[in-house]
Amino acid sequence: MENPNDEKNGEEDEDLSFEELGLDPRLTRALSKKSILKPTLVQQKAIPLILEGKDVVARAKTGSGKTFAYLLPLIQKLFSESGAKRKSGPSAFILLPTRELCHQVHSEASSLLECCRVQLKIVQLLSDMSVPEMTVALAGPPELIVSTPACVSTCLSKGIVHASSIQDSLLMLILDEADLLLSHGYEDDLKNLVPHVPRQCQCLLMSATSSSDVEKLKKLVLHNPVILTLEDSSHLKNEVIPKNVQQFLISCSHHDKLLYMLALLKLELVQKRVLIFVNTIDTGFRLKLFLEQFGIRSAVLNAELPHNSRSHILESFNSGLFDYLIATDDNKMRDQNNMDREINSKGSKKRVRQKLDAEFGVVRGIDFKNVFTVVNFDMSKSPEGYVHRVGRTGRAYNTGTSISLVSQQDEKIVEKIKLTLGDNEDSEMSSHITPFPLLSRNAVESLRYRAEDVAKSVTRFAIKESRAQDLRTEILNSEKLKAHFEENPKDLDLLKHDKLLSRRAPPAHLRDVPEYLIDPATLEASKSLKLSRAAMGIQNQFKRRSAFNKGFRKSRDPLKTFTAEGKRSFKSKKTKGENKDGGGGGRKRRRKGTASP
């Protein structure tokens, strides 16, 4: 039965400005400084409800701007609280499934406040902080705490945070990335916290996908909430990938994936910046070493690295220091940790350690800046994983592309993904994921000899070495070890020596692919792509809105007008067969006037 609080909203609703949503001028000015000029749909719908004091469950696509949808009204409420009588505890909690997300949301909130020139104490509480560090962070007390459920639960049970102070002061509780909180094993931690949340506390739940976990959380934490399910009016069932992301696949053997990856990057058939997903850390390093030999620099973001190192890699990528980032999903590690936590539920020390590990999370919900292309080198293991990966591009008003390398082993999961996206088996024309049109077989074959030669040189030993070297480098960078190295300089010398030994220079003859090796159609596709994207890049940067609202024109998009088998106009020569094979074909169900993928 429909709940009267359920709201479904399409994009045909009126366009409101941030001012019209009732936001404080200090916040709207702060947003302008950040070049954020117009609210996204979820922001338009959620902000007034939250300001009114309603409990809200908001489900909106990845990258649709959910963070500001709750941060802006939350901060506004904190403004009005800041003059109130002294409190014994925090006014608000934002709980997220991973430390990376805590870091991201904490920085976003701090930067908003800085732009507003308002001083509020907001802290990030992490499980690897010592008790004195936590005590200092909690002194004041802070208006806002950003943390994981496990960390808050530990603080409660150790008496670092007093339950009574939460009961007295908590005004807002926000569970972000709610679809991931339970699968990260935080159910017990949330159950520990909920009894202390005062009845009048406003609760918000934000998620990208709907699931039984979100339902469970809703029942556990919220009181008669307004449910916002934000979809385009043209949407198919379950569509969660932003419509400004074009999704492609390339069929190839598992063995040839390195070769295809090389072809895509070296022939410049994808737009930088590129986020490449692999399923294991070893594959990540294999790919990194392989690409390095061809002069393509990348970094591997993985759960093995300490938290501050992962943050450092993310910040370097986000600030544009390098263009290719290889990322592993951490599902396996997380599941293992959750299992361990259950097995060791009575062993105190070990349990805490494993809780820390369970808070690792590398990719989900992370706002990688300006990623134009997501490549699934390995396919994700579930449709949800695919949605979260692809959602790292085309965020807010930007456009993006995803390319999945699909081997025979991946076909089952690709079928599942297609079904989840709403593809109809009977209708090839309406497929969301279409074959990538720019890479010809000839172009790939022209690189085979070099690629296979180099792939052979990336041995298991080399991978192990590279992985260890990355760790060594990160240890060198680690703030926490500075003191140790000051006292033990010999240890530092040893590490530095090791680091130098393992550095390899890429052979010069592999850096550039001579033009005579590349087939002319692919060469032309690459040049055309570069020119068009350069033009659209400028448009993206300076007129972000127009890409989203008016759509970038299909006629100017080489992914739609070009095939590597020969240049043609998409419109004039489109046939049913071409569409099926990868003419970049038809999103027949796309709404008129939306961004064209």
Ligand SMILES: Nc1ncnc2c1ncn2[C@@H]1O[C@H](COP(=O)(O)OP(=O)(O)OP(=O)(O)O)[C@@H](O)[C@H]1O
């Ligand atoms: N109104 C806006 N206009 C332009 N950019 C925006 C707007 N709102 C948010 N953004 C930007 O869009 C990006 C994505 O936002 P955000 O991370 O909040 O998405 P999300 O919905 O939480 O995604 P996910 O479900 O993947 O976590 C961020 O870089 C953010 O700064």
